[in-house]
Amino acid sequence: MNAVDLYRNLPKKNCGSCRQKACMPFALSVIKGDALLSDCPLLTAAEVSGLQERITTADWREDLIHSLREKMTGSDLAQVQRDLGGRMRDDVLVMPCLGREFEISPEGEICSHDHITPWTKILLLHYINTHGTADLTGTWVSYSELKSGMVKASSFLRDCEDPLKELFDADPGKTAAALEKLGAEHSSEFPTPSAWKLELLPKVPAIVLYWPEEDEFPSKVKILFDKTADRFLDAESLMFLLEGLVKDVEMLR
Known part of the structure; x- marks a missing residue:
């Protein structure tokens, strides 16, 4: 099912309740993996389940996430925290980003109480793997x-x-x-x-x-x-x- 097919199965009310604000961009975001079908308040649980079975999202981002996680293997998260910020909770790095907190395991698994997109995972893994070192200048x-x-x-x-x-x-x-x-x-x-x-x-x-x-x-x-x-x-x-x-x-x- 592509974005157009999914759009045809949506309520098409453009109610503005999702972050995409309209049904067509919402369908595109779902297909790209940037939104969940359950983000639509007008779809029943049965409709979400039925549509989800028919959707195949692109998996190249998951391949990239896997590659970035492998690159992170062996990183000293305590040192990452000292250099890049955040805080440690046992062996997990808690990293704030855009007003939310994300938990990053030593294996590079990322979780959050909020919905997390593949793009957010890629961004956080890039931030850790880049591991920049510089003092903020205020310039x-x-x-x-x-x-x-x-x-x-x-x-x-x-x-x-x-x-x-x-x-x-x-x-x-x-x-x-x-x-x-x-x-x-x-x-x-x-x-x-x-x-x-x-x-x-x-x-x-x-x-x-x-x-x-x-x-x-x-x-x-x-x-x-x-x-x-x-x-x-x-x-x-x-x-x-x-x-x-x-x-x-x-x-x-």
């Missing part, structure tokens, strides 16, 4: 100033900054409240009253700046990183991390 730079960021800067604007700007434009109060639910703290260090600092990962803080429309100037969002961010994640992983932030903000509004 904030744009995505384009990070290693390989210039090449993907237009995509970062399109997929991260612009969608977040649209959420602020639609309802700045709810969007700010959603950021704060994810652990963001208001900052007065920047040339706009709408500024927040948040910890995406312990070694990957970010600044979110929003300027509302004023006279002839259009509204704008700018996301800044500590200049060491590319020591801990590559440009593509950082973009995925911020896409996840935008999705979480949209869901929490």
Whole structure:
């Protein structure tokens, strides 16, 4: 069953209750493994079970997860915790990411009380395997100033900054409240009253700046990183991390 076939079997109400907000993108997310059929409140348990039996999701991400777990084998999680943050619970590393906590075993198994997608597992395993070492500087730079960021800067604007700007434009109060639910703290260090600092990962803080429309100037969002961010994640992983932030903000509004 592909995404179109699945869509035909959904309620097609576009009720907005799932994080994709409409049935077609929800169907695509289910097929890609980024959402669960049970996320749809209009499907009965029997319908979820029946549809699930007919869905075959792509498994290349599971192969990648397996490869990343193998690469992690033998890692000293206590040393990882000292270098990358988080905390130890017995022999398990508890790593915060986007306002949630994920438990990572010495074998690289990742679990959480919340729904966890293959992409989140890949991101966390990349963060651990990269095992960057640098002290945060407090010097904030744009995505384009990070290693390989210039090449993907237009995509970062399109997929991260612009969608977040649209959420602020639609309802700045709810969007700010959603950021704060994810652990963001208001900052007065920047040339706009709408500024927040948040910890995406312990070694990957970010600044979110929003300027509302004023006279002839259009509204704008700018996301800044500590200049060491590319020591801990590559440009593509950082973009995925911020896409996840935008999705979480949209869901929490």
